[in-house]
Amino acid sequence: MAADSVRAFDIVDADGEPGRVTAESDPDLFWALRGGGGDFAVVTALELELYPASALYGGRVIWPEHRTRQVYGAFLEITAEAPRELSVWINRLQPPGASPMVTLDLAYLGEAAQGADLLARLDKIEDAIFDSRGVVPVADLGGIAAEPTDPAPSIATAELLTGLDADAVDLLLAKPVQPLINVQIRHLGGALAEPGAGAGASGAVAEPYLLGLVGLGLPHAADATRAKQAEVVADLAANISGRKPYTVLSPGDTAAKSFSSSALARLREIKRARDPHNVFRANYPVLG
Template identity: 40%
Template sequence: MTLTPQLLEVLRTHIAGRVVGADDPAWDLERGAWHLLADQRPAAVVHVTGADDIAATIRFARRHELAVSAQPVGHGASPAVNGTILLRTGGLTAIDVDIASGVVRVEAGVRWRDLNDALTGTGLTSLPGSSGDTTVVGYTLGGGLSWFGRKYGQAANTVRSFELVNARGDFQRVTHESDPELFWALRGGGGEFGIIVAMELELRLAPEIQGGRMLWSIEHARDVLRAFADVTATAPDELTLWAWLLNLPDVPFVPEPLRGRWVAAVDSTFLGSEEDSEKLLAPLRAVAEPIADTVARVPLSELGSIAQEPDEPVPGLLKTVLLSGFDSDAIDSLLEVAAPGTPSPLFAFEVRHFGGALARPDASQGVAGVIEEPYFLLFGGFVAGPGMAEVIEAAIEGVEAKMSPWITGHNTPNFSTTEPLTALYSADSLARLGAIKHRVDPHATIRGNRPIA
C-alpha cells in the first residue's frame, strides 16, 4: 500500500512530532541524506519527539502494510529507505554519564562530538570514530571502528543494553540476559531488528590521549608509507596510525600554503604518555621534517579534529576495501595507481591500521565479531560537476584493479556501500541473522539500510 495524502493526515493525528510528505516545499531537503548524491525517496519523513512517536508510526505502518526505517541525522544513506516512513530520531539527544559505574546512556540522536564533550576530563571514553558528526547509535549498530579499537575492539561490543521499539510497536529493553540472540544481532547487524531509542555503553579507561597529524611534502610519500608499515608491524595496541595521500583542492577551507597540493600525512592516537608516543612516532619523523605536526596531548573533545573530516554534507564517492597486508609491493602499487603529484579525480587515499583487539575473538562479541585483515584502504573523490561521477567511478575501479592482490573481498558494515551481505558477514552469521529477523519482525516492518533477506 502507498501513503496517500489522506493516510498522511491520519498519521499526523497520531504523532506529536512533525510529519512531512512529498507535497511539502522542503521535501527534497527533508528526504535527503548527508551524502548529497544519495537520491532517497521515502514515503514520508517523521521527526519523532520520543518513543511514543516511534511506536505510533510503527503501528500505523503495520496497519497499512508499510515499512519504517530510521536515519537520525542523515548518515547511512541507502536506497533501502525508499518507500518507507523515514524516522528522524536526531532530536533525541539526552546523555547520562555514571562515572562511578563506568556506564553512559545515550539517546538515538546523540552525535559523537557531544558524547566526547560529555566525557572530557573524566579519564573515561567510549569508542569514537574519526568523525564527530555521526550518531553514536548509528555507528555502533554497524560495529563501530574507533581510534581506540586496537586496544578495546569494536564499539558494538561495549553495549550493555538497547532500548528500542520493536516491530509490534512495543517498547523493549534488550540485554544479554533478556534476549541473547537479539542482543547478539543488534551489536553489528544494523537497524533491522527495531528502532533504537537509546543505548547503554560501558566506558573504557583513557586517562591520557596523545593525537594529531604529521604532514610531509609529497616527494616523501614512499618513505612515509614504508615507515608507516614498519611502525604498524610492531605497534602496541595503544597506538593507532592512519596514513594518507591527499590531493588537496584549491578551495578556501584548505590552508593557503597547501591549496592545490599533494601531501603525505599520518594521523595518530596513543593511549599513554607523551614520552612513549614520541618514541613510537620517531621513525616517521626521521623520514624528513614534517611541514606540519600537531601531535600533542589531546582532550577527548578535540578527537574529531585529527582526521579533519568535513562536518557539512559533501557530494563525494568513496570506496573502502580490507587489505591482507601492506608490504613494499602494496606500497609501490598504491603509489603507482594514485600517481601523487599529478592531476587526479581522486582526492584521498587512506590506509588504516587495524589488528590488536579488533582481530581477537571473544565469546561475548556480537555479530560484528572480529576483523582479521590488518589494514583498510579508503579512496575517492568529490563530484564537483556534471560528468565527474563517471570519471571518479572509473578511477575507483582502476585502484581496485591495481590493489586486487591484497583486497580480500570482505568489508565492514560501517563502511559498506554496494557490497552484498556475504562480504560483511559469514554464511553462518547471515543464517542466524535471518532467523532472528523472522522471529522479531516476520512482516519486515522495520527496514535497516542493509536489509536482511
C-alpha cells in the same frame, strides 16, 4: 567496534512496542543489534561500556608529495611492530585546488613520552609542513583526522587488506590520487582482531589494514571517482580479502560481505522471527 561496547538498547520493535534489550533479556536480538545492521528495530537510546583512558597522545603530520615513499616506509615499519595502544592511518591527499600531500594520523593510548618514542622515526623525515603531535584530550580524539563533520557530496568505498607488502605499496604509489581526494590506509589489529572482540554480529576483524577511497560525488566528477576507485581496487586485488565491515559497505555491496555464513544465517532467522513483514529495511538488508 563500538557495537561491542553496547550494554543495553532502548528500542521500538516491528509491532510499535517499546522495550529494553540486554544480553540477559533477549540474547538473540541483543546479538543482532550489536553490529548486525538496521533490520531489526528502531534504536532510541544506547547504554555504552566506558573504559579508562588516563592519557592520549597523537595528532596529524603532513608532508609534501615528494616525501610519500619515505612516509609509507615509516608507516610500514611502525605498524609492523605497533603495540595495541597505537593506531596509525596514512593518507595520500589531493584536496580540490591544493597540492598533493601525504599525512599520518596518529593516536596512542598512553603517556606522551612513550608515544613520542614509538613515533620518533617520523622526525627523520624532512620537510614536514604541519605537525600537531601532542597530548590530546580524549574528547578530541575524533578531531585528529580533521575530517569534515558537515554533509558533503562524496563517494566512498573501502576494502580490507590481507597485507601491505612492497609490491602493493608500489601499486598504490604508481598513479596519481586524482580524481580522488584521498587514498587512505588504516592500520587495524589490536582490540579489533583479538579473540574476545566481535561478541556481537559484526565479529572480529582479522585483516591488518583497511583501504579507503574517497572522491567527489558532484555530477561532473562522480563517474571519474567511481572509475578511479574501481581501478585502485583492481590493482590491489591480490591483497583484498573480499569481506568488509558493515559500516563501510557501499552501493553494489551486500550484507553477505560483512558476516560469516553462520552469522548471516542467524541474522536472517532473527529478522524473519522479529520482523516478518519487513517493517525495518536497512540500506544493506540481511535478507537482500
